[in-house]
Amino acid sequence: MAAIGIDYGTSNSEVVFFDGEQHHFIKLDPALDAANKIRSSVFIYYEEDLPQPPAPIIEAKVAQIKRAINDQIDKAKQGYYDAVDPREQRIYSDKIDDLRAELHNLPALQRKAIQILLKDMTVQDLSLQQLVETGKFAFGEDGFKRYLNMPDKGRLIYSPKNFLGANLIAGQQQAFIGIIAKQLAFFRHSAENQLQTSVDTAVIGRPVKFHGTRGEAGNNQAIEIMSEAAKMAGFSHVEFLEEPIAAAYQIERSLSKPTNVLVVDIGGGTTDVCCIKLSPDKRNNLNRQQDVLAVTGTRLGGMECDKNLIVKTIAPTMGQNLLTQSGLPIPPTYFSDMCAVDDISKLNHFFSDDYGLEIAQTMSITKEPKLLERLLVVQEQKLSARLVNSSRLAKELLSSKSEVTLPLHYIEADYDVNINLDDLNRSMQSWLRRVKRLVSQCLENSNEAPEMLFITGGMSLSPIVKKELQEIMLPDLPLMQGDAFNSVCEGLAIQASKLTN
Incomplete structure (x- = not known):
């Protein structure tokens, strides 16, 4: 084992x-x-057909079909009563018999209901x-x-x-x-x-x-x-x-001797900080909670930077700052909802037909509808996750480059967005302030000062993060080298x- x-x-x-x-x-x-x-x-x-709809939905569709058949029976009865020709009455009588047979053939009604439901059903309906x-x-x-x-x-x-x-x-x-x-x-x-x-x-x-x-x-x-x-x-x-x-x-x-270490772990979804007493003599001990001096953390990770970068640098090329013909701004929620890959209900709402219709209606009352077409493509083709992934790649490339050209050709042919290190820096400032507050909170909660700093997690590779934490916030704390990932x-x-x- x-x-x-x-x-x-x-x-x-x-x-x-x-x-x-x-x-x-x-x-x-x-x-x-x-x-x-x-x-x-x-x-x-699903490689082929979608699964059969749930039983309650099938039952509801069967009930709807039955109501339609009953309406037809009622109309056929009225036709029978109004008819004066015996042959015409027989036609209505036969039709009533056929409709009643159809009404009571439950397996056939269920098959018909499933066929109707599958015809219009998409993955988003599941x-x-x-x-x-x-x-x-x-x-x-x-x-x-x-x-x-x-x-x-x-x-x-x-x-x-x-x-x-x-x-x-x-x-x-x-x-x-x-x-x-x-x-x-x-x-x-x-x-x-x-x-x-x-x-x-x-x-x-x-x-x-x-x-x-x-x-x-x-x-x-x-x-x-x-x-x-x-x-x-x-x-x-x-x-x-x-x-x-x-x-x-x-x-x-x-480590070769007992050392108090401040660990800052900045991952994709959360930032966690701990101040802990480490010692080579204790590394085989199973329970070390008594050595933890302070721990803080919050839902504040690299994905938020990815979304902020979209809002600050990509969204303006998709109509974010447009005004309507009456001078009102385009709703900023369009772009925050577009990025909500970590919120199922919000993203489902963004992908809904009603949301697409609202964007299309907004396009009709702006002076530059062409930009909003890009937003509509993301909405209609459900490209939010792909866009957030593109932003993440741009962020990572800017760890070693001063400028990148982000190709968004899956939205529009020849659609490129230039993003530089200053753009990234500006998009990260509010996020960085929250990270630094979290570090300060951990330091305040610890009754012993750290002697060394260790930064880990994917965001620790960002030069912007390193500069803010090591050079500006904690310049007197030696940095431990280690594997960030x-x-x-x-x-x-x-x-x-x-x-x-």
Whole structure:
């Protein structure tokens, strides 16, 4: 039996096994050179026909058909009573008999109802729970490529983790349990195939506060969903460890003496900060909560930067600053709703026919409707996830370049947007202020000052983030070098190995 660490992230996920001496990265996505990382998004799709509509919907359609048949019977009866020719009366009488036979042939009515429903039904008409129960699953780059090739054949859940602490309506919580169970089972089977042993134990990383607006209730809900999903995926023993603490366990192995370390973990969906007492003498201890000096966290990650970059640099080329002919501004919610890939209800509303009609009507009362056509294309073709992904790529490229040209040809031919480092910097300022407040809060809550700083998570690679935290905010705190992408999962694997010793 083996135990693994699972970094189930907002943007990417990773699985690591620690044998007591070294880490073994489980290959998850053969389509990537760095196959141990996998995109966390899930595409649920249908290769051919959509599933049969739920029984209550079929029953409602049957009832509607029956009402129509009864109306025809009533009209035929009236025709019979009004007819004076016996032959004409027989025609109406035969028609009434046929309609009554049709009315009482329930199997035929059900088949007709299903045929009518399927004719007009799209994937968007299916509930998330029905998608999970009947659709096929594709993970990582394979799933994202399938989404790009056939967006109308399925639904992309851009970041399942972002919904765990949200206010989920009936059926959605069970649906997310099913989605995550599929992912965790895929991780477990990949580990078993590569380690050549069964895997029944996992330590899964968790943010200090899950993405959501429900506070501690949302955190509890997220843990419940993850626990149930892990059980369904075949794990018999699962524990959760806060991600910045996991990162601390990894860097602890490089320390030669007791050191207080401030860990800032900025991921795709959350930012978590902890001040912790580390020591080479304690690295084999299972319970280290007494060494945690302070922990803070909130739903504030790199995805928010991706959406901010769209609003600040791309949305203006899609009509954001247009005025109507009466001088009123275009509703700014058009563009925030367009980016809401982490809010199912808001995104479904944006993709609705009524929303598209509203945009089209707005186009008719603006002086430059051509720009709004780009927004309408995103709405009609359901390109929000693809646009947010393009923004993420631009953000990452600007870590090493001063300017990039972002091709958005899937929206409009020859549609390019130039974005430079200053644009990115401006779009990140409000986000950075919140990150720095979180760091300050952790420092204030700790009764001992840190001696070193460690920044991890995908956003830690941003020169803008490094400058703000290291040079401007904490210039006197030495920076520890480490792996920005793997430190959390390596720490989770270290903790997992302790559970089997």
